[in-house]
Amino acid sequence: MKIIVCVKQAPDSANVKIDPQTHTLLREGVAAIINPFDLFALEAALALRDEHGGRVDVISMGPAQAAEAIKETIGYGVDEGVLLCDRAFAGADTWATTAALAAGVRHMGGADVIICGKQAIDGDTAQVGPGLAQRLGLPHVAFVRRIRQVGAESMVVERQMDDGHDVVEVKLPCLITVVRQIGQVRPPSLKGKMRAKKYAPTVLGAVDLGLDPAQVGLAGSFTQVVKVFAPELGGEHRLWQGPPQETGARLVDALIDGRAIILGE
Amino acid sequence: DEPAGEQTAQAASGVWVFAEQRQGQAPEVVAELLGQGRKLADELRAELAAVLLGHGVEGLVAPLMSQGADVVYLIDDPRLARFNDDAYADALAALVRDRRPEVLLAGATAIGRSLMPRLATAVATGLTADCTGLAIDRERGLLLQTRPAFGGNIMATIVCPQARPQMATVRPRVMKAAQPDAARRGRLERVTLSSDVGGGSAVLEIVAEIEDQVNLTGAEVIVCGGRGVGSAEGFELVRQLARELGGVVGATRGAVDSGWIGHAHQVGQTGRTVAPRLYIGLGVAGAVQHLVGMQSSDTIVAVNKDPQAAIFQAAHYGVVGDLFEVVPAMIARLRQRRGQDQASAADQKC
Numbered sequence: 001m002k003i004i005v006c007v008k009q010a011p012d013s014a015n016v017k018i019d020p021q022t023h024t025l026l027r028e029g030v031a032a033i034i035n036p037f038d039l040f041a042l043e044a045a046l047a048l049r050d051e052h053g054g055r056v057d058v059i060s061m062g063p064a065q066a067a068e069a070i071k072e073t074i075g076y077g078v079d080e081g082v083l084l085c086d087r088a089f090a091g092a093d094t095w096a097t098t099a100a101l102a103a104g105v106r107h108m109g110g111a112d113v114i115i116c117g118k119q120a121i122d123g124d125t126a127q128v129g130p131g132l133a134q135r136l137g138l139p140h141v142a143f144v145r146r147i148r149q150v151g152a153e154s155m156v157v158e159r160q161m162d163d164g165h166d167v168v169e170v171k172l173p174c175l176i177t178v179v180r181q182i183g184q185v186r187p188p189s190l191k192g193k194m195r196a197k198k199y200a201p202t203v204l205g206a207v208d209l210g211l212d213p214a215q216v217g218l219a220g221s222f223t224q225v226v227k228v229f230a231p232e233l234g235g236e237h238r239l240w241q242g243p244p245q246e247t248g249a250r251l252v253d254a255l256i257d258g259r260a261i262i263l264g265e
Numbered sequence: 266d267e268p269a270g271e272q273t274a275q276a277a278s279g280v281w282v283f284a285e286q287r288q289g290q291a292p293e294v295v296a297e298l299l300g301q302g303r304k305l306a307d308e309l310r311a312e313l314a315a316v317l318l319g320h321g322v323e324g325l326v327a328p329l330m331s332q333g334a335d336v337v338y339l340i341d342d343p344r345l346a347r348f349n350d351d352a353y354a355d356a357l358a359a360l361v362r363d364r365r366p367e368v369l370l371a372g373a374t375a376i377g378r379s380l381m382p383r384l385a386t387a388v389a390t391g392l393t394a395d396c397t398g399l400a401i402d403r404e405r406g407l408l409l410q411t412r413p414a415f416g417g418n419i420m421a422t423i424v425c426p427q428a429r430p431q432m433a434t435v436r437p438r439v440m441k442a443a444q445p446d447a448a449r450r451g452r453l454e455r456v457t458l459s460s461d462v463g464g465g466s467a468v469l470e471i472v473a474e475i476e477d478q479v480n481l482t483g484a485e486v487i488v489c490g491g492r493g494v495g496s497a498e499g500f501e502l503v504r505q506l507a508r509e510l511g512g513v514v515g516a517t518r519g520a521v522d523s524g525w526i527g528h529a530h531q532v533g534q535t536g537r538t539v540a541p542r543l544y545i546g547l548g549v550a551g552a553v554q555h556l557v558g559m560q561s562s563d564t565i566v567a568v569n570k571d572p573q574a575a576i577f578q579a580a581h582y583g584v585v586g587d588l589f590e591v592v593p594a595m596i597a598r599l600r601q602r603r604g605q606d607q608a609s610a611a612d613q614k615c
């Protein structure tokens with residue numbers, strides 16, 4: 001079985017803030033990590049390889065430093081990694097991202113199963129997986145929490161829904177995106193870590209993939225971010241400090257007056 | 266210069282809402298999309314359409330019209346009986362190509378977030394994820410789509426200048442639901458499904474998981490305990506205030522991870538998104554992952570002993586103090602005011 005995992009390097013998003021003066025992202029000193037959901041994707045892939053044999057390769061689109069993320073996956077036991085790296089890819093929306101990833105997957109000879117994380121912790125869109133499937137003409141199942149069984153022509157998975165789960169049969173080749181419940185990634189092996197140290201992924205640019213630079217990156221994107229800003233919270237503020245008997249009573253009075261508490265309910 | 270989508274702005278018109286249904290039930294977000302869609306359509310002087318896919322779902326048509334849809338496109342076909350991405354995407358793509366809407370909205374639900382990226386890719390247009398704000402830019406006539414990213418640490422406003430439709434998924438419980446008006450009439454257009462729709466996946470079984478008995482999302486009042494509550498026993502005080510107010514108990518991940526209360530109570534990014542009339546946070550720090558789950562509440566109240574706590578930035582009313590002193594005082598005052606109000610009502614009767 002041939003499996004490709006899509007891995008994104010992302011800033012540790014909990015630490016990204018907006019500069020209140022310049023309204024730009026403050027990413028300085030924020031560690032770049034493997035998108036946590038992609039480690040679940042990796043575990044799903046490794047478990048499939050354990051059971052059915054074959055290979056697990058990873059693909060990532062990102063700047064040169066994303067090679068570090070690929071190297072880290074080698075430590076977990078990945079066979080080979082491909083980095084799509086080109087100035088032309090910068091500023092991609094999900095449409096342009098899937099253009100590059102689809103070309104990369106084709107370049108790698110395709111796969112029986114492509115596995116993505118549920119979403120990236122920076123962009124947070126959850127759109128790359130389903131979009132990539134459409135580009136490749138493959139069926140997909142998003143938010144998979146368990147792979148129940150794999151046959152020659154199809155597999156059966158559990159898809160997390162808002163009100164429970166669906167059991168879905170999907171034809172191979174296919175793409176799935178996975179949620180946390182699929183399982184934590186196993187620890188990297190010593191052998192893997194040794195290999196990772198010296199490993200250098202294959203690097204491909206737009207031209208290598210036969211892509212017109214106008215189809216990828218910012219130029220190839222439909223959506224444009226016109227503004228970023230810090231979340232606006234609250235409206236009028238009233239803050240009381242003092243003896244609790246008093247502050248507690250004043251708070252309740254204010255809430256009743258403001259009809260946030262409706263007596264007689 | 267931007268890539269040429271299949272369809273450009275000139276030809277497109279109309280605001281569409283994807284009327285998601287699952288086993289014949291439309292989630293609440295559909296009414297919210299219609300409420301918001303109506304406003305956008307009025308501003309664009311365009312029609313509001315609901316697109317309904319499924320099998321044997323005609324019963325949903327009238328409610329969609331009463332909630333503001335001028336027209337309902339109904340694709341009723343056994344192949345659409347259960348949600349599967351490629352058949353649904355093929356059906357919608359054909360309709361979009363044919364009718365050329367300007368705006369297409371769907372809920373940011375499990376179904377919406379799986380289906381819409383596939384559809385957007387099929388019709389070659391942009392898609393903005395999980396929006397919490399939608400408005401029309403008067404100058405350019407574009408849809409301004411605002412959404413949280415980076416785990417709620419930042420907000421971004423996104424446009425799709427060239428390709429059509431301008432597509433967005435919209436976070437549930439953010440927009441105001443349309444008020445149904447039974448007198449409203451609309452037009453029903455039945456659309457037949459073409460013979461060649463995808464069949465790459467099939468739902469074998471639908472398993473409803475008994476939703477926790479905590480109805481957080483529907484609650485009018487939520488009293489939420491954080492790590493400041495200190496223990497499982499401490500939550501008794503949170504419950505007591507919730508009972509006094511006819512509310513439901515919520516919790517931060519800090520409290521849930523401490524094992525004081527079940528995950529079903531968790532509010533925030535990895536819990537429930539709530540928007541009650543009244544939210545009261547007790548011993549809640551106000552981490553951004555918590556705030557994104559409750560910041561649309563009508564009134565936000567915080568009790569925290571740290572005057573610097575971030576939650577005070579989000580709160581409309583705050584008390585700096587020990588919750589174990591402030592909450593009993595609140596309960597006492599509430600009972601007193603109830604007594605008073607009953608007395609004054611009794612006075613008026615006499």
Ligand SMILES: Cc1cc2nc3c(=O)[nH]c(=O)nc-3n(C[C@H](O)[C@H](O)[C@H](O)COP(=O)(O)OP(=O)(O)OC[C@H]3O[C@@H](n4cnc5c(N)ncnc54)[C@H](O)[C@@H]3O)c2cc1C
Pocket residue numbers: 005006007008009035037038041059060061062092093094095097101115116117118119120121122123124125126127128129223225228392393394412414415420421423
């Ligand atoms: C503030 C902000 C808001 C944005 N909003 C939107 C928006 O609404 N719509 C839009 O189209 N774009 C948006 N973008 C752009 C979007 O973040 C990028 O297109 C990004 O390359 C992929 O999207 P994502 O991070 O949301 O990934 P997701 O779709 O959330 O990622 C899902 C999975 O896809 C795979 N994957 C994603 N990116 C890569 C990659 N580079 N290499 C390998 N695998 C990958 C991973 O397996 C990942 O787990 C936004 C960007 C910013 C900065």
Ligand SMILES: Cc1cc2nc3c(=O)[nH]c(=O)nc-3n(C[C@H](O)[C@H](O)[C@H](O)COP(=O)(O)OP(=O)(O)OC[C@H]3O[C@@H](n4cnc5c(N)ncnc54)[C@H](O)[C@@H]3O)c2cc1C
Pocket residue numbers: 014416490491492493494516517518519520531532533534535536537547548549550551552553554555558568569570571574586587588589
């Ligand atoms: C990816 C991710 C997802 C997350 N998702 C969520 C989520 O869905 N929901 C969520 O809530 N969190 C979430 N978190 C965790 C979040 O970052 C915070 O860690 C968490 O919300 C903190 O909980 P807390 O406010 O109860 O605890 P603390 O941060 O420990 O705060 C306790 C507060 O109580 C106050 N306090 C202490 N004693 C008293 C007293 N006697 N009286 C009054 N005040 C007192 C303190 O001053 C303090 O402000 C997530 C984090 C990550 C990284």
